[in-house]
Amino acid sequence: MQRTLVVLVVLTLAFAFLGSRGLWDPDEGRYTNVAANMLSSGDWLVPHRTHDVGHWTKPPLTYWAVAASLAVFGMNTWAARIPVALAYLLSTWCVWRIALRLVPERARFAAIAYATMLAPAIASQLVTTDFLLAAWETLAMWAYVELRWGSGRLGWDALLWTAFALAFLTKGPPGLLPLLAIVFVEFAVTPRRRVFHPLGLFVFAALALWWFVVVVTRNPALLHYFLGMEVVDRFATDEFRRNGQWYGWLAVYGPTLVLGALPWTVLWFGWLRGLPAHVRKWRKPEGRANDPVDLLLAAWTFLPLLVFCIARSRLPLYVLPLFAPVALAVAVRSAEIGGPMPWRRLVAWVPLLIGLRLVSATIDSPQDARAWADAIRARVPGAIDQVVFVDDRMRYGLRLHLNADVEDVTLARVPKADGTSINPHYDEDAATELVEDHDDGASVWICKAEAWHDVQRYMAARQHRAQALGAPYRGSIVFRVAPDGAEAAHAGTSP
Template identity: 55%
Template sequence: MWIAALALVLAFAFLGSRGIWDPDEGRYTNVAVNMLESGDWLNPHRNVDIGHWTKPPLTYWAVAASIGAFGLNPWAARLPVALSYLLCVWLAWRLARRLAPGTQATAAMAFATMLLPFGAAQLVTTDFILVACETLAVWAFIEGRRGPGRPEPWIALMWAGFALAFLTKGPPGLLPLLVVLLFDGLMPGRRRAFQLTGIALFALLALPWYVAVMLDNPGLFEYLIGDEVVNRVTTNEFGRHGQWYGWATIYLPTLVLGTLPWTPTLWRWTKGLPARLRRWRDPAARHDDAALVFLTAWVLLPLLVFCLSRSRMPLYLLPLFVPLALLVAVQRHTEGRPLPPWPQMLAWALVLIALQFGTAIWPTHKDASAWAREIQARTPDPVHEVIFVDDMARYGLRLHLDAEIEKVSLDPIPPGTQTRFNPVNDEDLATELAEAADDPGAIWICKQALWPQVQARVADHGHRAEKLGTPYRGRVIFRTRPAATP
């Protein structure tokens, strides 16, 4: 109960105190609000005219449902992620209870207090929802294989969990399925992961959305497979540390710092890993150490895939932190010291809460709420559209201003050159001026260095750009009017 209480505090402390941070939180909340207000829950959109096809819809659905229930605020936007964190704490407990009885308290405590899961629990991305779905699937597999009773309902739940993971992040959500299949092959028994009813349930839950949007958007299948899967894995097109050494610069610090304060325990486990791998060449030894074999495979197999992929980000490793927490628990129980003293853990929890408070008050250009205040201070009119000219669109303003966000290019976009799915710009300056030039509720933003060119280009199109107040963070906030307006 104390661990549950601590996890609740860590999940909800200052949950809504910080504004939405761009770019990641802004993108997800923007699409979710657009879904909620348009009523189109099938097609993700970044604005009325442009779709947003980088991720499947489950995260958007969860955030939109939460905002619909609790209002247009950061607390509601982050609630699904915080609940996913709490679900993973509970699943870590349940998995440890089945795989290594007696270690469950340590496993739950380790996951709840590791630095990376704690930090990700208040960040609106797909990652924690993905971890919750994958961990649910793995737990169901373990219950079906090692628990009492009939395995069929558990295997069905496993496939349902993987279906939800597939709806959260597509094919990467099925990485733990490779672990399940590998373990099923290494440890043959009467309970097998492949069951026709489970696979049918997966297809029923996971595939209808994909089929519907692909039929409605010809070419989407090629884009999702080509750009969002193949190119992310095999190229550095997205600029995510695709160098040959990128895995070391991103993943080693993530594992060392992200597992604090349990890193020393995991280091001791790592030092013993080569000897265990040699021992597990013997089938009888694998059978005796079945739980440890599974946890090791759950960490190493996905980690190998992440390292080989040329798209690398710290949060990609978040799904590994449940098995890492279980390995911490097993290692500490082997050493005869399951849990650190409570004063030490409470002191660490206070450090984590202080970090939450610090991020809530830390001034940063990423904070969309600060941008919203600056915009509202410059105009008495309600703002219903914010247009960024050759600059990063701050989609977090969708939540804080309830305004549509657009990104336009200063130069004309030649016909036929705009990519159909996820184009860089929504349209060009000339087109947007024709739509919103004399609208007092339309606010424009550009980089200060670009301001003279923007003024001149707006004038070339028969309008004038009026600066609103002083620049903010190197950006000029302005509105436009037809040149003939007095």
């Protein structure tokens, strides 16, 4: 009965109302936009934010997964989120498998605790790299647990490095952070396992590095970008403006871990309260040998967390992979307390989680790309094959909701690309877009309302006319552009 309950709860949380909410920009829209461009262009090697401009901020595995799902299930939000839901299921299954080794009497509870924690339950509905990363890291740690506490066969070592390779192809070096815990435990506890077997390292190199080698060979400037901006700058500088203050780690990760572990936070705190006594025992080799489970969970939680705290780029979902060891610690604490498992807590909590999804689908949010698509359709009758944002925030999610290309241009002059510009701020300048845009009445332009007169003057200086369509929407003007002397297609009313 308990097993059936766990399966039903996890499947419900994975798939209930998965497509009810529109894509939220920027993250969900950006990842889906790149994936849709892969699908339409047929170029699965180079991620593109438009058909002409590459997008290199993340390795391609998330884009591949979303693009494959869109190819199978169609251009809709449900299909875009399927890979994340499957990653959530894989993570939950791996937590259960790890618990069968570390705390077998609470294995099912470990799985349900993980699946119902607030952070994983919310993140399972977001198209980002974070849950795929969490799934691969948890898979790698399951392989390590089997390597140390199970059969110890070479196949587990191969699986461990395969999972880390997939994590590396998902988010780069951060995918290897659980290795800190593995190395720590291997040096702290004897006998040691041959984690760094040559076969495993070969598997990792073959799977994780080939894409980087290919794209860097084609564009050598990418090497400096990957190592400089995406590794050094994210770690050592506040270049990305992501809570880089000295206290940013506490402001971001403290609430994320405390609230994200609900409704099991109290049990986790109970495990944390007992940690100093364990640490005192770990000073001696025999203490570490007799207490490897808590040692592993502490290292798996706090060594990556330390790196996240030191790094200057900090976002809540960076710590999503840490909820696997948190759930296992909750199970360990539950076993220490004894008594029946606290299933009753789920009676109110699971409906609450589902209710949050329904509420999120009704929120009037400026980030909701579906609402933007509806507003554009109301103002623009007929086909739309391209949406051009002029010095305005990009709404990448329109790529899916309108099935139209999305571009980002500026009124300022953009230097011609020379092959060394990686992830330019704008795709091109508006003048270049005018030359390239063979207006067939299917292109829509958007700018901020306060820039509307500047846009009109800019277009007039280039023998084009900008004509607004309907009233402004969320402070932005939706308009068409036509050459002077041509009848403006589908003209609306100027604001």
